[in-house]
Amino acid sequence: MPHSLEKAAPDSYADSPFVDAISVVAMPKGFTNPNMTLFNGTTDPFDHVSQYKQRMMIVMVVGHVKEACMCKGFGSTLSGPALRWLVNLPNRSISIFADLVNAFTQQFASSRKQQKHAGDLYRIVQGANEIIGEYNTRFYNEKVAVRECDVSTVVEVFRRGLHHESDLYKQLTMHPCHSFEVVQEKAAATIRLEEDILARASIPSMPSVSSTSAIEKLSRKQSTGKKEERYRPYGRGVNRIDNREEN
Known part of the structure; x- marks a missing residue:
């Protein structure tokens, strides 16, 4: 037999998980709930709270009602199981x-x-065909997720993860850095160089250095070949001497 639907109590409108000092505070005129992704219980709750605090920092609220606004506005960022949890908190x-x-x-x-x-961070290694920019982005995204990490460790792990033939690896090995900011400056310079090389390679009308060098070498070779044919040290004179001996 199905259960009968639970009916709301006549005074259920007054139910609130907050004490009266919070629940009776009127929200300031013009107050708008923060526009953010609703939390349904499947994502990181700490990330959600951090984002909520940051969004509420830009809301103009007078100091004495700030606490009440933080509490009462939080429910607008919840959905599904998370919202039901808030509603079911003890009054x-x-x-x-x-x-x-x-x-x-x-x-x-x-x-x-x-x-x-x-x-x-030691698991982050530059791939064989991965450019510095991609490696740097992957490393940085993992680094910010580490809450406590020694600076010297971060610098060394970043260097070790680079391909041993890359110019940035050689620079950081020959000239060690003591701050990750300096490492990022050198990485940015290398990234700019990579982007410029890729941009130049995408222009079909511009010959590359290697192709230009090949053309110059071919021209010199052809020119040298012609001179060898024109200025032979011997030639008809040898034939003449041979002919005289025969006679």
Whole structure:
């Protein structure tokens, strides 16, 4: 036998997970909820909270209602299971935004991304046909995911991951850097060179250096060949001497 639908209590409109000091605060005139991807419980809850805080920083809210706005606006960024979780929180169980964040991240801790460590950076190696720009982007994206990592370790891992025949590897080996910012400056210079070479190679009317050199070598060879035919050290004179001996 199917269960009967649960009916809402007459005073359910007053249900709120927030204490009265938060729930009764009127939202400021002109307040708009932050425009961001809704959290449904499948993505990293810490990333969602960080993004929410950043979006709320640009909202003009007076100091004494900031806490209430942070709490009451958070529900507009949830959907599906996450929104049901918020609605089902015990009445008046949240008194500050920190309590809401702690309960939220604990509830969806299983969706948190795996913590990156410095050792994970050793897995990033430049491919045989991978340009410096692609390698640098992959490395940087992994680096920012590592929360704590020694600068010298990052610099050394970046150098080791480069192909041993690349010019950037040789530069960083001969002239070691002590900051990742300097490494990025040298990488940027190499990337500009790569982009320029690729751009020049895409122009069919412009001969490359190698082809130009080949043309010059061929011209010199042909010119040298003609001179050899014109200025032979011997020639008809030898034939004349042979003819005289025969006579």
